[in-house]
Amino acid sequence: MSKQYLTTHTVDQAHLTDIFSIAATPTALISASGSSSLHIHSTTDSAFPLVQTLSNVHKLGCHHVAVSRDGKIAASAGFGGELKVWKQSEPGSNWEPFGEIDTKSSASGKGAGEVWAIALSENGQFLASTTYDGRINVWDLFGDRTTKLREYETASAGSGSFGLCVDLSRDGKFTASGHQNGAVYVFNNDTGRIQYSLPGLVKPVRTIAFSPASTRLAAAGDAATIAVYDTKHGEHVGNLTGHAAWITSLDWSNTGEYLLSGAFDGKVKVWSIDRGACVATHSETDQALWAARWLPKTVKNEMFCTAGANRSLTFYREATGA
Amino acid sequence: MSSQSSSSSSTLPSSPGSGFTPGPEDLDLMGLRNPRTGATISIIKDILEDILDALKENRILTIPLRSRRSGHWRAIRFPAPTETEVKKFTCLLQILHLSHECLISGTIITKRNIYYQNPELFGSQAYVDKLVDDIAFTFGVGRDALNIVAACKGLLAGVMSISMKDSSIQNYSLDPNGTLVPDVKAIDYIDAASVKWVLVVEKEATFRGLVASRYFESSRAGPGAIITGKGYPDLATRQFLNLLHTVLPQLPFYALVDFDPDGLAIMRTYKCGSLALGHEENITLPNLSWLGPKSHDILGCPSCIHQGDSSQIDDEVPLTATAPPRLMEVSSALTVGDRKKGVRLLEKLVVNIDQGNSEEEEKELVHELQLMLILNIKAEIQAIDEAGDVTEWLDHSLPSSSG
Numbered sequence: 001m002s003k004q005y006l007t008t009h010t011v012d013q014a015h016l017t018d019i020f021s022i023a024a025t026p027t028a029l030i031s032a033s034g035s036s037s038l039h040i041h042s043t044t045d046s047a048f049p050l051v052q053t054l055s056n057v058h059k060l061g062c063h064h065v066a067v068s069r070d071g072k073i074a075a076s077a078g079f080g081g082e083l084k085v086w087k088q089s090e091p092g093s094n095w096e097p098f099g100e101i102d103t104k105s106s107a108s109g110k111g112a113g114e115v116w117a118i119a120l121s122e123n124g125q126f127l128a129s130t131t132y133d134g135r136i137n138v139w140d141l142f143g144d145r146t147t148k149l150r151e152y153e154t155a156s157a158g159s160g161s162f163g164l165c166v167d168l169s170r171d172g173k174f175t176a177s178g179h180q181n182g183a184v185y186v187f188n189n190d191t192g193r194i195q196y197s198l199p200g201l202v203k204p205v206r207t208i209a210f211s212p213a214s215t216r217l218a219a220a221g222d223a224a225t226i227a228v229y230d231t232k233h234g235e236h237v238g239n240l241t242g243h244a245a246w247i248t249s250l251d252w253s254n255t256g257e258y259l260l261s262g263a264f265d266g267k268v269k270v271w272s273i274d275r276g277a278c279v280a281t282h283s284e285t286d287q288a289l290w291a292a293r294w295l296p297k298t299v300k301n302e303m304f305c306t307a308g309a310n311r312s313l314t315f316y317r318e319a320t321g322a
Numbered sequence: 323m324s325s326q327s328s329s330s331s332s333t334l335p336s337s338p339g340s341g342f343t344p345g346p347e348d349l350d351l352m353g354l355r356n357p358r359t360g361a362t363i364s365i366i367k368d369i370l371e372d373i374l375d376a377l378k379e380n381r382i383l384t385i386p387l388r389s390r391r392s393g394h395w396r397a398i399r400f401p402a403p404t405e406t407e408v409k410k411f412t413c414l415l416q417i418l419h420l421s422h423e424c425l426i427s428g429t430i431i432t433k434r435n436i437y438y439q440n441p442e443l444f445g446s447q448a449y450v451d452k453l454v455d456d457i458a459f460t461f462g463v464g465r466d467a468l469n470i471v472a473a474c475k476g477l478l479a480g481v482m483s484i485s486m487k488d489s490s491i492q493n494y495s496l497d498p499n500g501t502l503v504p505d506v507k508a509i510d511y512i513d514a515a516s517v518k519w520v521l522v523v524e525k526e527a528t529f530r531g532l533v534a535s536r537y538f539e540s541s542r543a544g545p546g547a548i549i550t551g552k553g554y555p556d557l558a559t560r561q562f563l564n565l566l567h568t569v570l571p572q573l574p575f576y577a578l579v580d581f582d583p584d585g586l587a588i589m590r591t592y593k594c595g596s597l598a599l600g601h602e603e604n605i606t607l608p609n610l611s612w613l614g615p616k617s618h619d620i621l622g623c624p625s626c627i628h629q630g631d632s633s634q635i636d637d638e639v640p641l642t643a644t645a646p647p648r649l650m651e652v653s654s655a656l657t658v659g660d661r662k663k664g665v666r667l668l669e670k671l672v673v674n675i676d677q678g679n680s681e682e683e684e685k686e687l688v689h690e691l692q693l694m695l696i697l698n699i700k701a702e703i704q705a706i707d708e709a710g711d712v713t714e715w716l717d718h719s720l721p722s723s724s725g
Contacts, residue, residue, distance in 0.1 A: 017688075017689060017692075018689065018692070018693075020692075020696060034688065034689055034692045059669075059672060060665070060668050060669060060672050061668075061688070061692055063692070063695070063696055079665060079668055079692060079695060080665065080668075080669065081665065114661065114665075132658055132661055133658065162655065162656075162698055164698065180655050180698055204655075204698070264621070290696075
């Protein structure tokens with residue numbers, strides 16, 4: 001049985017250049033692009049109006065943006081290597097600067113190196129980031145930001161494989177990373193140790209996501225296959241195949257029943273985890289999708305948003321009835 | 323073709339300051355003549371005259387030389403007790419003679435050219451290089467003051483010929499390996515009337531492949547010229563390109579560089595000059611446009627794959643609308659150094675754009691650099707070569723001249 005989704009709205013030319021990353025709060029969508037500003041579109045209004053622009057925040061463009069599940073803390077990483085933090089005092093209010101993470105130096109002496117992918121914990125207290133040499137750093141945004149809470153090495157110093165993606169489990173217990181060489185790692189944030197080195201995908205892993213209950217981990221990338229792992233035992237439990245291009249983005253639905261994936265050929269797919277099958281494929285563009293995100297369920301129908309090389313934000317909602 | 327380009331192909335403008343046909347007086351005007359030229363000529367003249375006198379008087383012939391290591395003076399003699407010294411004397415005499423000729427005539431000779439005057443005598447290029455530096459040190463002048471320049475690094479091939487000041491004519495379509503780019507100061511006029519395009523190639527290997535297949539004759543874009551500076555180009559290659567552009571302003575220039583931060587930086591060096599020499603004039607090529615490979619050449623454009631699926635339209639589609647041949651399936655990952663270089667270049671470009679002195683191509687470069695960093699990929703031109711379709715790709719990518 002397949003599901004039906006309809007394009008409900010498209011914000012054309014939401015940015016002047018490729019949209020590289022989006023993040024959804026309960027009421028808004030934050031988008032980042034090759035230009036210097038972050039845009040915030042309201043998702044509670046059916047016209048999805050632009051409600052705030054954070055101008056000139058990433059001079060060289062922004063490649064990753066993340067937001068905490070409660071929608072209070074956001075972080076953005078720019079091509080210049082800068083990592084900025086944002087906060088919202090109450091839902092719907094304006095986002096304000098909440099400092100930066102100094103990645104060039106740290107109290108412990110060693111800099112974090114180029115910050116690449118980022119992820120935030122449920123309440124935004126913890127931020128995980130990858131580096132080009134394969135390290136994964138975790139900071140406490142509410143504590144001493146000059147010191148890394150955790151620093152995970154995936155190889156001997158400086159020789160790790162580029163960390164293309166990272167995620168924090170909702171319970172805050174695990175950090176997962178996907179790498180250029182296809183490796184997938186899970187780290188235990190309590191012990192500060194590596195939990196699993198999972199059988200990877202050989203090809204670059206560009207996106208990784210924990211299920212809401214933190215029992216599953218999905219990873220995908222240039223292999224065009226989504227690998228699903230069991231986080232309790234560190235086992236590879238299945239593959240979701242059907243994409244014909246590099247997979248750039250993954251997101252679990254709030255219930256953990258469905259997985260959303262976006263690919264380089266502009267196709268977005270919805271997968272049923274129970275059935276291990278694709279239940280919907282859509283494509284509004286044949287240009288690369290860089291990001292696909294579910295919107296937190298605030299209305300009856302599930303909604304998601306895609307963005308990428310066509311510079312637009314496309315919103316979909318599930319069609320009711322058959 | 324416009325009358326302008328056909329006329330400019332015959333003779334170079336020779337008005338003072340235009341810089342193409344510098345006579346001895348123009349050299350002064352352009353600041354090309356070293357103020358010490360007269361002094362250098364007389365030093366050499368003194369040495370040569372002294373040798374003639376010694377011959378007449380049946381003395382031992384000598385050339386004074388100062389050791390670059392110790393700074394001590396010694397006389398290189400002929401005849402001499404050792405064969406090494408005899409050889410050294412003969413070589414020095416020949417180099418002094420050539421330098422003297424160049425200084426008098428206002429021409430330039432390359433160290434390589436000196437070596438080829440008599441390879442058996444000199445034995446090696448390194449020996450020539452060493453003696454030239456010794457002479458310059460002895461005279462207390464720079465090598466340039468001897469009108470001797472380092473061999474040009476760049477290579478050129480194409481349906482063109484250049485008349486030199488020494489009245490020789492170099493035809494650039496003959497040597498299957500390409501020919502060294504001439505020194506602009508030695509050029510009298512450039513005959514490139516039939517050249518429709520100039521391809522500036524980053525890599526020597528790519529250049530050799532294209533020249534060996536005589537792509538400059540067989541291209542679908544018509545006859546053309548191919549040039550390489552072998553990586554980051556030297557001043558001479560850039561000066562030559564600048565001259566070519568000035569002589570033939572309508573001629574399009576295309577860059578074929580690696581899809582990596584170095585390749586893009588090399589293209590920028592041709593186009594805008596290096597950062598260190600940013601103030602120098604007559605070394606840039608503002609109308610150089612980036613041919614590729616670009617991200618879509620490497621990754622293929624998704625829409626092309628899409629079209630391939632639905633095989634309804636086929637023969638009706640004009641050639642230009644067909645998908646460009648994919649260059650390669652796989653590419654390699656950026657290194658840490660590549661990424662750092664990429665970010666630095668990105669920064670420069672963004673600063674340029676912020677200052678408002680940018681063009682569309684700079685924005686495209688920013689975009690391509692961002693993609694490179696996000697995807698963490700690069701692709702080298704050799705990879706195209708291996709696939710054997712670089713000429714096919716060029717035929718597709720080079721705009722055909724529309725007459």
